Amino acid sequence: MSVTSRYRSAWEGFWREAPDEQGAVFWDAEPAVTAGVHVALFEPHLTDPGLPLVDLGCGNGTQTRFLADRFPRVLGTDISEAALDHARHADPGGQAGYRLLDASEKSEAQALHAELGDANVYMRGVLHQCEPDDRQPVIDTIATLVGSRGRAFLVELSEAAGPVLGGLAQSPSGPPPKLAPVFRHGIAPGEVADAAVPEYLRNAGLTVLASGELPLTTTETTPDGERIVLPSRWVLAGRQN
Numbered sequence: 588m589s590v591t592s593r594y595r596s597a598w599e600g601f602w603r604e605a606p607d608e609q610g611a612v613f614w615d616a617e618p619a620v621t622a623g624v625h626v627a628l629f630e631p632h633l634t635d636p637g638l639p640l641v642d643l644g645c646g647n648g649t650q651t652r653f654l655a656d657r658f659p660r661v662l663g664t665d666i667s668e669a670a671l672d673h674a675r676h677a678d679p680g681g682q683a684g685y686r687l688l689d690a691s692e693k694s695e696a697q698a699l700h701a702e703l704g705d706a707n708v709y710m711r712g713v714l715h716q717c718e719p720d721d722r723q724p725v726i727d728t729i730a731t732l733v734g735s736r737g738r739a740f741l742v743e744l745s746e747a748a749g750p751v752l753g754g755l756a757q758s759p760s761g762p763p764p765k766l767a768p769v770f771r772h773g774i775a776p777g778e779v780a781d782a783a784v785p786e787y788l789r790n791a792g793l794t795v796l797a798s799g800e801l802p803l804t805t806t807e808t809t810p811d812g813e814r815i816v817l818p819s820r821w822v823l824a825g826r827q828n
Contacts, residue, residue: 601768612647622711651678652682654684793825800819
């Protein structure tokens with residue numbers, strides 16, 4: 588199974604249109620309030636911090652570069668070549684590596700694991716933007732990449748984020764400027780039930796080792812200047828040896 592051409596084209600169109608500067612995309616918040624917070628949660632649970640770290644769905648690589656400062660080998664992967672062009676442009680020194688990857692395609696996951704060996708995986712806000720039929724295959728890819736020694740850290744919008752996003756989208760003045768392109772390109776976030784993520788992980792043979800709730804900080808503000816923050820849940824998973 589692989590992603591639909593429509594879905595891939597939607598992401599290509601989105602990232603081709605996206606400005607280069609950090610913070611111009613709705614979810615492209617600075618690492619201090621995103622990956623920096625997440626590292627503090629997942630690093631103590633890693634059985635081997637020296638394993639390669641895969642940033643699955645890396646987009647323009649803002650968080651990837653931050654992670655590359657803290658782990659010996661970091662690879663950002665994305666379904667969109669245009670997103671990876673942004674990431675490479677912002678990382679001329681090659682601080683991290685970047686790779687085109689269809690995370691719903693089993694053979695691509697197997698090939699990457701054969702190259703890297705077991706890896707730790709970081710994935711932020713990807714599952715709720717996948718087509719429903721691709722969600723379990725994406726988690727299966729994570730299970731393939733972590734192997735027996737790696738750990739996976741996932742952050743996804745919680746169910747409580749749905750009404751917040753709905754309210755923003757249906758504002759009389761229209762959605763906020765940074766959210767509008769997401770809807771325009773047909774990649775509006777879908778709802779993933781809070782209980783579904785642990786179930787996907789169990790189906791893939793992984794065990795939830797830790798979990799919690801977090802605010803997911805965006806780059807957009809309300810009309811009165813407050814940063815828009817969405818409720819999210821995080822999960823750390825791996826195989827129990």
